Amino acid sequence: MESAENNARSLNFIETIIEEDLQNNKNNGKIHFRFPPEPNGYLHIGHAKSICLNFGLAEKYKGLCNLRFDDTNPAKEDVEYVDSIKEDIQWLGFQWNGEPLFTSNYFDQLYGWAMQLIKQGNAYVDEQPQEEISRQKGVPTRPGTESPYRNRPEEENLLLFEKMKNGEVADGAMVLRAKIDMSSPNMHMRDPIIYRVLHAEHHRTGNKWNIYPMYDFAHGQSDYIEGITHSLCTLEFEIHRPLYDWFLDQLAEAGRPRPRQIEFARLNLSYTVMSKRKLLEMVEKNLVSGWDDPRMPTISGLRRRGYTPESIRQFADRIGIAKRDNVIDVGLLEFSVREHLNKITPRVFGVLDPVKVIITNYPEDKVEMLELINNPEDETAGTRQVPFSRELYIERNDFMEDPPRKFFRLGPGREVRLKGAYFVKCEDYKKDENGNVTAIYCTYDPDTKSGSGSQRKVKGTLHWVSVQHAVNAEVRLYDRLFLDEDPAGHKDRDFKEFLNPDSLKILQNCKLEPSLKEIKHGDKFQFQRLGYFCVDKDSRSEYPIFNRTVPLRDSWKKM
């Protein structure tokens, strides 16, 4: 593929750094990444970008990539999320190095390091109330003031920290702070809190701990413990980097690989929200059916919608890696699925909004089995037999009573090809009292059978399903969840105000060709002329249910 060639030619800024490090034999040429999700929600397409980056770089440079759950806040985390995250990463086609790891594995080490900081005079226990501490922090433009406890003796710090650990201190009553610089222009360096008291049960360590480390005190050190060489994260952590480095300066030993934090811009997708908090809110308020609702930008949602891992990885590849803020057009994601599904998906006939066609000159009880190509993009996909008979369903919008000139479909007196079958010409049609077309009467031309070499040409080709052989099905059509390009970008309006009321349409009278009787959850098809569809997990054999992954490009609807 040409994009791969381009990639070989030009590196993104992270690859440039890595290749420089390799050239300088930094860390003895060791390359080790990590993907560090907090298990407090499901992964979304933004995480997919990060997963593809970290695991992809590990593949490219023959390095390793750990999976490490950043589980330092038991109040928000849950094993349900741990499991879904593992599943999503593997579904995308990546495998982490060794066992999944947890920051909580390092709680003992982190505790030890905290004591070391105290002994080095780099940390102290503060027992002021939260409000006081935050007041003393000052504001970005003005320096903060030092805590009265800042210079308490080492023994006292050790003793109090011990009490915190032993559960003798109430939540919020004391914290351990790094002693850095209350007047730093970087707020994160103003004596950041590194341990807080939290009498909460942790999903892995149970009730062992009454104190938990903060992100800043845990992340860099965990990277260091695991021998991570390149610690990739999103831009909002840029300002944390001096602190990340500061802890390592205090604690790291010479001769061991020292991780370097590198920040890149997170993914933003038009017409969607991408924060776990907002996604969680939609789940909790039942605005969607769950984390895996096919309209959700979660990996599980995209999977259920019918996206393939390949298409998501291809998408991640296309959007690139840089440091500037970006908004990627959802159209690019859709392009990526279409591209892949076009190659792998069998073509079938499905009529979503059926209207009956009666071929008046075709024998009443005759049934012909016609051979149709499964996938013109894939010769190995073979053919299948599809029954043709006197009464067929076609798509309601493939017929117009008074069609414009450029309408290459059916209308009074117009002739079209029924794909894989014959030409039919509309001779008459019937309407009910409401003006709805109820039946279209056609004649067919027996000389135009597919493959017969007939020279006559016709402009349009329609898909169809034989009435007596049709399988009834439900089809769920999805549209973008939000009507606004940037639903979360409005200062005074809640993102939920922009929800698209028509993001889900359920069609329950769809007619499918009989080969679709034998299907299983997750199977993917192209419903010819309509789009790509997959079998939903709600589907039952008596009543199949399909999700429309994405419609085909349609240059007609634009006219």
Place this chain on the structure above:
RNA sequence: UGCCCGAUGGUGUAAUUGGCAACACGUCUGACUCUGAAUCAGAAGAGUCCAGGUUCGAACCCUGGUCGGGCAACCA
């Protein structure tokens, strides 16, 4: 008002490190077509945020601005 990032067609990402802006999506033509899909051929669209400077030569270097994003959770 402090500090940290960033700025290249409509959207993203490049430009062999100073050699006269490329690729993808999208858009528009046309060809082909038993999917108005796919495929193929072609076109339009930025002179690189602005102003100076260095240089034979600047998207890349320097200076000063402008604009956008981020930072003041016992979240990550």
